[in-house]
Amino acid sequence: MSAQREMKEKNPWHTPLTIIITVIGVIAIVALVTVAVLQNRPVPQKYKYGIVLDAGSSHTALYIYEWPAEKDNNTGRVEQKHSCKVKGKGISSYAAEPEKAGMSLTECMREAEMQVPSRRHQETPLYLGATAGMRLLNIENREASDKVFEAVEKALQGFPFSYQGARILSGQEEGAFGWVTVNYLDDRLKQGLETTGALDLGGASTQISFVPHEYDISESPSNSVAFRLYGNDYNLYTHSFLCYGKDQVLRMALAHQTRSGPVTMSDPCFHPGYSVTRNYNALYDSPCVSERKPKEAPLNFTHTGVGNFFRCQEVVKTLFNFTSCKYSRCSFNGIFQPPLQGSFGAFSAYYFVMNFLNLTDSSIPLETVKANLANYCGTPWNQIKQQHPEVKEKYLAEYCFSGTYIVTLLTEGYNFTKETFSKIKFIKEIKGSDAGWTLGYMLNLTNMIPAEAPDSPPLPHAGYVSIVTVIALLLFILFILSLRPIWPKCSKKPQIV
């Protein structure tokens, strides 16, 4: 009994100093790990927002973008949260009644108020960018264009967002920002990968943008945009062809075929059996065709379809001028274009048309695309209407023309061959965000893409916590080992000193 008590008293583990040191050691380690975990735990995500209105020639669309609030210092990913198609036509069509241009935006703006949390309203930038429709109105009637902008500004300022202005984008900006959007969404910029070219087809203009190999920038400075993004330099070639969007090019095709002012016109770009009455004044009411208006023409003409893809291609080809080129090489209309490079993303009306025609699959050879179009154009109008009762007649009637124009523009205009044609991907969106200039525009205006690569933390959160835990455990084991001289000896019999 007394020997046992003596053993207890002499057990070095039971000295008050050892107990205190052990307890402090354990508490310190637990505290260290807890602080590391708590400090670095993922907090519930908070977002910031930006709104861009794309005032196109045929319609206006509103896009809401969001990105993690704590990472707006250039590292957070910006994504499209919501989009809204404004009912009615593009703002340029309200030249005669500008207030209605402003009013037309109200419904989508109200949606935006609901989509963006109210505590973020005041800090959310709101931009409106107008493209070729307003470029044309500005050429045609400057005063009317200014009035439309006044009405739109007034309407937008009535909403609680941080209004940053409405302006017409230059064709160069439209092309370049479309390219930024596609490559940003594909993560090509941050990773410094080879970039994808961008092909955008609107109603009133069309853009081509890509980074060429060995491009001599001095040849045509107006077609070049230099960027430094995430530490990489890009020399982008871009060109916007005003009047070569699909609605204006259709006007040009109709103008070409009615230049003698006939009463009836047979059009290979429309289906056999198609027939509508068109008004000469309405057709020629655009700067893209106004100079071609026949001197003498009746009020109306009957537009009938013949449905012949190859003859339609001949009509479309007459709209491109291949005769003069003062550069080493040109696309058409005397515009410089370096050799095509790499893969391309084709969006906007390229996608609408090719998707309707079931021709978005890049593995379909160019020859098959043409054969399918020839077959489609030759199908009687009645049959087409029966097959697609859900599609708006205006769109439906024009797919033969638009498809023929797309193929002709790409091959004859931009010089895509049967090999390079397969490098075009017809896309609507990338990772949930629509392809188009709006995202690139906002990223640029909010400085969300830095010129230099941002410093990234050396370790991700999980790695950091694991390392702290492992080090803490090692320290604890080391501490226990350091107490070895005072460990009790291992023996069956209690040792009595």
Ligand SMILES: Nc1nc2c(ncn2[C@@H]2O[C@H](COP(=O)(O)OP(=O)(O)O)[C@@H](O)[C@H]2O)c(=O)[nH]1
């Ligand atoms: N088939 C089809 N065409 C569309 C649709 N939405 C727009 N478009 C057409 O696509 C073209 C692009 O229009 P828009 O963006 O307003 O032109 P931009 O301002 O010249 O770039 C126009 O010819 C529109 O008629 C759609 O949902 N389906």
